[in-house]
Amino acid sequence: MEEVVQNPDNNDRKFALPVDSEHKATEFRLLSVSTPHMRAFHLSWISFFSCFFSTFAAPPLIPIIRDNLNLTATDIGNAGIASVSGAVFARVAMGTACDLFGPRLASSGLILLTAPAVFLSAIANSPAAFLMVRFFTGFSLATFVSTQFWMSSMFSPTVVGTANGLSAGWGNLGGGVTQLVMPLVYSLIHNNIGSTEFTAWRIAFFFPALFQALSAYAVFFWGQDMPDGNYNTLEKSGEKHKDSFSQVLYHAVTNYRGWILAVAYGYCFGIELTVDNIIAQYFFDRFDVDLNTAGIIAASFGLVNMFSRPIGGLFSDFAAKRYGMRGRLWMLWVVQMGGGLLCLLLGKIGSLGLSVAVMVLFSVFVQAAEGLTFGVVPFVSRRSLGVISGMTGGGGNVGAVLTQVIFFRGSRYSTEEGISLMGVMIMCCSVVIMLIYFPQWGGFFYGPKKGVTEEDYYLSEWSAAEKEQGFHKMSLKFSENSRRQRGRKGAAVPVQSDPPTIV
Amino acid sequence: MEVPAGFLIVSLLLSCFVASSYGVYFSSLNATLSVTATPTQGQVLKAGEDQITVTWGFNQTYPVGTDSSYKTIKVKLCYAPISQKDRKWRKTVDLLKKDKTCPHKIVARPYAASNNSFTWTVERDIPSATYFVRAFAFNAQDEQVAYGQTTNAHKSTNLFEVQAITGRHTSLDIASICFSAFSVVSLAGFFYMEKRKGKASK
DSSP: OOOOOOOTTOOSOOSSSOBOTTOOBSSOOTTOOOTTHHHHHHHHHHHHHHHHHHHTSSGGGHHHHHHHTTOOHHHHHHHHHHHHHHHHHHHHHHHHHHHHHOHHHHHHHHHHHHHHHHHHHTTOOSHHHHHHHHHHHHGGGGHHHHHHHHHHHHBOTTTHHHHHHHHHHHHHTHHHHHHHHHHHHHHIIIIIIOOOHHHHHHHHTHHHHHHHHHHHHHHHHHOOSBTTBOHHHHHHTTSSOOOOHHHHHHHHHTOHHHHHHHHHHHTTHHHHHHHHHHHHHHHHHHHOOOHHHHHHHHHHHHHTHHHHHHHHHHHHHHHHHHHHHHHHHHHHHHHHHHHHHHHHHHHHOOOHHHHHHHHHHHHHHHHHHHHHHHHHGGGTOSTTHHHHHHHHHHHHHHHHHHHHHHHSSTTSSOHHHHHHHHHHHHHHHGGGGGGOEETTTEESSSOOOTTOOHHHHHHTTSOHHHHHTTTTHHHHHHHHHGGGGGHHHHHTSOOOOOOOSOO | OHHHHHHHHHHHHHHHHHOOSOSOBGGGOBOOEEEEESOOTTOEEETTTOEEEEEEEEOTTSOTTGGGGOOEEEEEEEEOHHHHTTOGGGOOOSBGGGOOSOOEEEEEEEOOSSOEEEEEEOOTTOOSEEEEEEEEEEOTTSOEEEEEESSOTTSOSSOEEEEOOOOOOHHHHHHHHHHHHHHHHHHHHHHHHHHHHHHHTO
């Protein structure tokens, strides 16, 4: 498929959507598939959906798999932890890969490399093999980072929260849909084709594996990295400078905001992953519902993602219109605290109907907090956007591993105690959000420093020598476009135009 | 989202009313049936191939007339304690409605005091585990009224094993490996294509 190649300095409108000076779309049209913006959106959410689908394909079939592979409850728990721990480092690595190679190659590459783990699940023959395939399949959750990076490259700051929220939310949906679809695929194969139970689940795994591989091909052939073309084309023509890995990493790791957002994300997305792994068992054991009902309840937790995460992104953009970056931070804290409170409540409720209702409300808050977190991430760094996204994403998985190990392993706490304690931990960890401060826009408690501009912040990531060679052009454009993050009050303040630092 | 959530809540609330804690408790039953099965202690049976012959009857040491309410007999394959360890889904619970010890049905027959036997081929969905055989007598209201089993009260003697099928087939193995290899090879192909395109645009 022909990529849309455009000279970035050329401003005549060749795009289907209105664009800013970086040629990022300033509008988001959900039902369009126009190249390159909306096409990138649909490719990224579908491929991420397929990865989530594959990673959580095993849980609904556990009753069959545990008999076939002779698994104990410990084996099942360990495999669950393994499924989310692989992505901790994979997400950071993915961030770097996006910065260096572009989201198209990085994501299609990872998806194709993890597809074998899903294919090979069909021939797993022991608890150890089961753990290994879940571990390696879980690496594919790193495509989250490429999704966010891609959206941040294609959409302007005014709509990036919405784009990020929708693509991630609809991707996360895979974890819910799989709980409904895999049992259906299994019974189709078992009842209609007539395979025995222990063979039918194996054949069923080809479905997510093929879906995943095909989505990787779609991304490779139909996607492009940036509105103006792919990385390799842009680099060869000199429009995009091939950045240095060590510099990109340095500027990400030394930016404290990335670490804070990693903690915040660990206590919303990490919680979602934990709940995905334990909630069916919780309803099965505490309320004595049957396995199918428990599966439906588990699925509804993940299905809420369809609108709750995008709503988080929308709320972020909406709060930014009036209050700028400070609005985004306030909104994030409020929603995260709300999620923690509902989690605390969930563990205390003894009646089934009320428990399900609180769980659904809890999932809305948790997933909205995820969308709100990624409303802030695109602004932390321009040069190292990929690594920052990766760190935050990886932090999400660390949160999942931590909570499962502390509260949901062994018999120190009952599941309901674990859930309430998890709620307390969410509320405590959300305090860190108050520590984020952007000198040009302000933070939780303080307003912006007078006279500091977006250029000062983003260009500080480049050295004088690099600026002389013009490597920082895209940061310059981004600074202009992120002016709106001052909110309504700040936008009225005239920006002092700095003398041009490059010729 | 409102409609499915509402429907879910209503149906779950209704099912709450149905669930109750009355029913038959295992500890209230007497072992008035004597049950024997062909597998010997420690024998390993292959699922889908080997057979079990179960014989059961009324234990004559109990007073005559004890079995007047018995209408049907259900013979089941049950997990031994070692196969229940760390596996909550096979837990033994005294309330028989919630008991998960004996999920696999061997045969159901109308009650006769003696001369009962049945030969069963171990089915292909029986998992690898250690087992014993238990028979329940049901009355006309389909409630358990008595039982008998091939092992002792502690479930420690006369236990046998079943070795399950793997569920794997050679064709599956080959398909799995081929698709995996194809994914990796096509990825290498993509990188090569990218490099060429990059060079060409110079």
